[in-house]
Amino acid sequence: MPARAVPSQPLPAACGEVTPDRPRVPASGDAPGGSRSGRLAMLVLLLVLSAVAFMMIDAKGSWSFLLPFRGYRLAALALVGAAIAVATVLFQTVSGNRILTPAIMGFDALYLLIQSSLIFSLGELGFALIDPQLKFLAETGVMMLAALTLFAVLIGRSRHDLHRMLLVGIVFGVLFRSLTAFIQRLLDPNAFAVLQGATFASFGSVDTSLLGIGAGLSLAVLAVAWRMRHALDVVALGREVSIGLGVDFERVTRLALVLVAALVSISTALVGPVVFFGLLVASLAHVVIRSPHHAHLLPAAALLGAILLVAGQTVFERILGFQATLSVVIEFAGGLLFLVLLLRKPRA
Numbered sequence: 128m129p130a131r132a133v134p135s136q137p138l139p140a141a142c143g144e145v146t147p148d149r150p151r152v153p154a155s156g157d158a159p160g161g162s163r164s165g166r167l168a169m170l171v172l173l174l175v176l177s178a179v180a181f182m183m184i185d186a187k188g189s190w191s192f193l194l195p196f197r198g199y200r201l202a203a204l205a206l207v208g209a210a211i212a213v214a215t216v217l218f219q220t221v222s223g224n225r226i227l228t229p230a231i232m233g234f235d236a237l238y239l240l241i242q243s244s245l246i247f248s249l250g251e252l253g254f255a256l257i258d259p260q261l262k263f264l265a266e267t268g269v270m271m272l273a274a275l276t277l278f279a280v281l282i283g284r285s286r287h288d289l290h291r292m293l294l295v296g297i298v299f300g301v302l303f304r305s306l307t308a309f310i311q312r313l314l315d316p317n318a319f320a321v322l323q324g325a326t327f328a329s330f331g332s333v334d335t336s337l338l339g340i341g342a343g344l345s346l347a348v349l350a351v352a353w354r355m356r357h358a359l360d361v362v363a364l365g366r367e368v369s370i371g372l373g374v375d376f377e378r379v380t381r382l383a384l385v386l387v388a389a390l391v392s393i394s395t396a397l398v399g400p401v402v403f404f405g406l407l408v409a410s411l412a413h414v415v416i417r418s419p420h421h422a423h424l425l426p427a428a429a430l431l432g433a434i435l436l437v438a439g440q441t442v443f444e445r446i447l448g449f450q451a452t453l454s455v456v457i458e459f460a461g462g463l464l465f466l467v468l469l470l471r472k473p474r475a
Contacts, residue, residue, distance in 0.1 A: 170430040177438040184445040199335035208432030214390035215405030228405045233300030235400030240303045243310040251321040270392040356421040408432040
């Protein structure tokens with residue numbers, strides 16, 4: 128008996144294949160608008176252009192003075208931007224939430240408390256006579272120790288308990304701010320004026336004498352973070368998945384928190400407290416690079432942080448003539464982004 132002919136049926140289109148009745152569905156590795164390597168190269172180009180503009184625009188006088196003066200400030204801005212950005216990405220990875228940042232958890236209030244305590248105990252003259260490098264190391268050490276203690280409380284057994292983490296961070300922040308306000312009421316007007324100048328973030332007056340030690344510490348921490356990039360990809364999947372894939376979740380999390388504490392302490396000691404800058408840069412990095420892999424996310428965040436500070440400071444210094452403050456604009460934009468992320472409805 129002859130076999131019955133079966134009409135040929137077209138096979139289902141694979142993911143990413145174009146058919147007349149089916150539009151192209153991007154595969155998981157697709158990156159609309161160019162490859163991720165191309166986007167990283169574009170960010171490098173933007174950083175180079177921002178650096179050239181910072182060095183060249185309105186350059187008057189002797190280049191023997193301008194080159195080192197602007198060069199040190201350029202390096203400091205790029206260093207601070209990269210440190211804050213990478214610290215925020217690491218903190219969001221171990222906390223499992225893209226809204227949280229180290230600064231939101233009360234880190235800026237701790238810095239204000241340290242400055243207030245120093246001025247109250249030493250006076251404005253004694254505070255001004257402190258060796259900048261010794262003060263930098265002391266502030267970094269105290270903030271790092273306090274940050275490790277704080278993060279150990281926040282990220283312990285309940286990694287995904289967002290309400291608990293926010294509550295504990297708010298409580299610590301209120302405590303530090305209350306102690307700072309109490310100390311400020313005991314200061315005389317001259318000491319209070321010195322405190323006001325020391326507690327606002329200033330990207331235009333970075334102490335370049337601290338650049339060497341700050342850069343050395345930051346680059347060492349960034350190198351360790353880069354070596355952890357593959358382990359961080361697994362940690363981002365959760366504790367159970369990480370253990371199932373053979374990654375020591377607890378060890379990687381503790382090491383990442385140490386790196387976060389070091390980077391935030393260094394950047395805060397250099398320029399002062401910035402609350403929402405890290406959230407702004409990390410969110411932009413996720414939008415631009417569109418990759419969960421830290422091999423792409425970490426350099427993208429570092430480049431974006433450096434670009435925002437260098438380009439922003441160029442605009443405010445060279446074009447606007449200090450008619451506005453970069454830190455105020457960044458905090459305003461970052462605060463709006465925080466509210467948008469907090470109120471945004473989750474996708475179905």
